[in-house]
Amino acid sequence: MNAKMNAKWIAPLVLLLAGCAAWQPRGTGDLGLVVERAAGRVMVVETSGHSKLGEVTGLGDLSHASVVYSRDQRYAFVFGRDGGLTKVDLLAQRIDRRIVQAGNSIGGAISEDGRLVAVANYEPGGVKVFDSATLELVADIPSEYAPGRRAKVVGLEDAGGRRFAFSLFEAGEIWLADLGAEASPRLQKFKNIGQEPYDALVTRDGRYYLAGLFGEDGLALLDLWHPERGVRRILPGYGRGQEKLPVYKMPHLEGWAQAGNLAYLPAVGRHEVLVVDTRTWRETGRIPVRGQPVFVMAEPGGRRVWVNFALPDNGAVQVIDTETLQVIQTLHPGRAVLHMEFTPRGEAVWISCRDDNRVAVYDTATLRELARLPAASPSGIFFTARAHGIGF
Amino acid sequence: MILAVPPALGADSSFTPDPTRRQELIRMVRQDCGSCHGLTLKGGLGPALLPDALRDKDRNGLVFSILQGRPGTAMPPWQNFLSRREAEWIVDQLRLGFPDER
Numbered sequence: 001m002n003a004k005m006n007a008k009w010i011a012p013l014v015l016l017l018a019g020c021a022a023w024q025p026r027g028t029g030d031l032g033l034v035v036e037r038a039a040g041r042v043m044v045v046e047t048s049g050h051s052k053l054g055e056v057t058g059l060g061d062l063s064h065a066s067v068v069y070s071r072d073q074r075y076a077f078v079f080g081r082d083g084g085l086t087k088v089d090l091l092a093q094r095i096d097r098r099i100v101q102a103g104n105s106i107g108g109a110i111s112e113d114g115r116l117v118a119v120a121n122y123e124p125g126g127v128k129v130f131d132s133a134t135l136e137l138v139a140d141i142p143s144e145y146a147p148g149r150r151a152k153v154v155g156l157e158d159a160g161g162r163r164f165a166f167s168l169f170e171a172g173e174i175w176l177a178d179l180g181a182e183a184s185p186r187l188q189k190f191k192n193i194g195q196e197p198y199d200a201l202v203t204r205d206g207r208y209y210l211a212g213l214f215g216e217d218g219l220a221l222l223d224l225w226h227p228e229r230g231v232r233r234i235l236p237g238y239g240r241g242q243e244k245l246p247v248y249k250m251p252h253l254e255g256w257a258q259a260g261n262l263a264y265l266p267a268v269g270r271h272e273v274l275v276v277d278t279r280t281w282r283e284t285g286r287i288p289v290r291g292q293p294v295f296v297m298a299e300p301g302g303r304r305v306w307v308n309f310a311l312p313d314n315g316a317v318q319v320i321d322t323e324t325l326q327v328i329q330t331l332h333p334g335r336a337v338l339h340m341e342f343t344p345r346g347e348a349v350w351i352s353c354r355d356d357n358r359v360a361v362y363d364t365a366t367l368r369e370l371a372r373l374p375a376a377s378p379s380g381i382f383f384t385a386r387a388h389g390i391g392f
Numbered sequence: 393m394i395l396a397v398p399p400a401l402g403a404d405s406s407f408t409p410d411p412t413r414r415q416e417l418i419r420m421v422r423q424d425c426g427s428c429h430g431l432t433l434k435g436g437l438g439p440a441l442l443p444d445a446l447r448d449k450d451r452n453g454l455v456f457s458i459l460q461g462r463p464g465t466a467m468p469p470w471q472n473f474l475s476r477r478e479a480e481w482i483v484d485q486l487r488l489g490f491p492d493e494r
Contacts, residue, residue: 037431038422038493063431081430104435122436152437169437196466198437214466246461246468249427250437311424311473336423354423377423 028073029344031090032383034352034359035078036376037062042078043375044093047343047350047383050361050371054093060084060100066107066254066380069387070132071114076382077132079108085119087135090384097135101128109158109392116179118156118164125150127166129179139185145171155200155211155253157391159224165209167197167220174200174211174220176227190231193220201253202391203263203278210234212253214268221281234281235265235274245269245292249310252295254392259302259322266293266307273307275325287325289318295339298322299364300346308337308351317351319367329367333360338378344385352378407477418491420473421482428466433490437466446487454483 031053034043040060044053059065061082068077075096076088083102086095104123110116116138118129126142143151151168159165162179174193178186195215202209202224209222218236223229251266258264258278265274267286273296275285291313298305305320314336319329334353341350348370351360354377361371386392409417422431428438439445446454458479461469470479485491 061430061432061434063426064436081436082432082434104430106436198466247466248424248468250466355419 026091028090028384030384031073032341032350032381033067033076033078033088033090034350034373034375034378035062035065035067035380035382037065037354037379038377041376042067042076042088043373043378044090045350045359045373047348050348050373052373056088056093056095058095059086059088059098062379064106064379067382067386068108068110068117068392069382069384070110071387073384073387075132076384077108077110077117079105079119081105083121083123085117085130085135087132099130099135101130101137102126106152106154107156109156109164111158111162111164111179112160112390113162116162116164118177120153120156120166122152125152125168127153127156127164127177129164129177129185139177139179141175141177141185141187143168143171143175145173154198157200157202157209159202159209160206160390163224165200165202165222165224167193167200167211169196169198172197172215174209174222174231176222176224188227190222193231194218194233198250199253204258204390206390208278210253212251212265212268214247214250219265232281235276235283245271247292247310248312249292249294249314251293251310254295257296257298257305259298259305262322264296264298264305264320264322266296268292273305273320285325287320287327289320289327290316290330297340297342299342299349300344304328304364306340306349308340314338331362331367333362333369334358339380341381341383344383350381350383352381354378407481409478409481413478415493417474417478417482418493421486421490422493433486441486441490443487443489446483451480451483451487454486455479458482 030048041057043055060080063081078086083105084100086098089096102121105121108119117132129139151170156166164177167174174190176188194213197211198214200211211220221232221234247269263276273287277284291309293307296307307318317331318327321328333351335355338352338354349362359373359375363370429441430436433441459471461467
C-alpha cells in the first residue's frame with residue numbers, strides 16, 4: 001500500500017468509526033431498567049459502573065409496574081398498571097412494540113422457552129398470553145369463577161413447561177394453565193385454597209408455587225411437580241393473627257428469599273419476617289423487624305436478607321444475617337424505599353427511594369453506599385439476570 | 393363552572409391545607425393510596441376513586457372509610473396520618489377530579 005492510498009482512505013474510515021461509536025457491540029448481562037413510575041418512563045442502567053445509559057418514554061401508567069426479560073437479555077417486557085405491555089429494546093433504548101391489552105393489570109411472566117409472555121389482569125379479570133416476538137395474542141383466559149363474575153388475577157408466575165400459575169383474589173382459587181396447545185389452554189383449577197390470595201412466588205428450583213393470603217392466616221402451596229396432589233395450606237396462623245395491624249401496603253412475594261433450607265417471608269400485618277423450613281414447610285422462627293415488611297429478599301448467595309417496609313417505616317431498610325437470624329444493620333437509604341434489586345452475583349444492591357427521587361446503590365459486604373443516581377419517583381428495579389432465573 | 397358544583401361538595405370548603413401540606417396530601421393520595429387504587433386512581437386492588445365512581449356516594453361515609461378503614465377488607469384506616477378535615481378535603485378533591493403532583 002502506498003502513502004497516497006492511505007491518505008485517501010483515512011478520512012472516510014475515521015468518519016465510519018465515529019459513526020459506529022454509538023453502536024459498538026455490547027453485552028446486556030449487566031443492564032437493567034429502573035421504573036420512573038410517575039413519568040411513565042424507564043431508565044436503562046448498567047451495574048458495572050453504576051450508571052444510567054439512557055431512558056425510554058411513553059410507557060403509560062407505571063404504578064406497580066414489573067418487568068420480565070427475553071432469554072437473550074436484550075428485550076424487557078414492561079407490564080403497566082393501565083394494561084400496557086411494552087417491549088423495550090435495551091440496546092437501542094427504544095420501544096420495540098407496545099400494546100394496551102386490558103384496562104387494569106398487575107404483572108406478568110415469561111415461559112421458560114421464552115416464547116410466551118403472560119399478563120395478569122384486574123379489569124377485565126383474567127390472563128392474556130402473547131407471542132413474545134410479535135406481541136400477538138395467543139390465548140385469552142377469563143378468570144370467570146362463577147357465572148358472570150371475574151376475579152382479579154394476582155401472582156402470575158411461570159410454572160415450567162409451557163405452563164403459568166396464577167391466583168384469583170376474590171375467588172380464592174389457584175389456576176394452572178398449560179399452553180402446550182396454544183390457542184386452547186388446558187386449565188386445572190384448585191378451589192378453596194384460602195381467602196384473598198394477594199401475591200405469589202415460585203421457588204428458585206421451580207418446584208413450588210406459593211400464594212400469600214390476605215383474608216386469612218397462612219399460605220397456599222402447590223407442588224408443580226405433582227399438581228395432582230392438590231393445594232396444601234401452610235403456616236396457618238402466621239398472618240395477621242390477633243394483632244391485626246392495618247396494612248398500608250400489600251407485601252410482595254416476588255423474589256424468593258432462600259438460604260440453605262430456610263426461606264424468609266414477609267408476615268402480613270406484623271412487624272416480623274417469618275422463617276420457614278422448605279423441607280417440611282413448617283415455621284422455624286420469626287425475626288422481629290422495624291415495621292411491616294414489603295419485600296424480603298435474599299442476596300443471590302443467601303448470606304444476608306434485605307427487608308423494606310410499609311408506611312410509616314418506609315425510609316428504612318434492615319439487613320438480616322442468615323447465620324444468626326439477627327438484624328445486623330438498619331439503613332436509611334432515602335425516603336419511601338419501594339424496591340431493591342441485587343446485581344447478578346450480589347456484590348451490590350440497588351434501592352429505589354421514591355420521595356428523594358433517587359436510586360441508592362449499596363455494597364452488600366460493607367453495607368456502605370457506593371453511588372446515587374437521580375431518578376423521578378423511582379419504583380421497581382429489574383436487572384437482566386432475571387432472564388435466566390426460574391419462576392419470573 | 394363553579395356554579396355547577398353541587399352544594400354538598402362545597403360543604404366545609406373553608407378548609408384548604410397550606411401549600412406544603414397540600415403537596416404532601418396530593419403525593420400521599422397518588423402514591424400511597426395509589427398503590428392499591430392506582431396512580432391514576434382508576435382502581436387496582438381497591439376500587440376506582442374517580443369522580444364518576446364517588447359522586448353519588450355519601451361524603452361522610454367516604455370520609456369515615458378513609459379515617460377508619462373498612463374492616464374485613466384491605467382498606468386500612470388512615471386516622472394516624474390524616475386529620476378529619478384533611479380526609480374531607482381529599483374526598484372533595486376526589487369528587488372534583490384529584491389534582492396531579494406538582
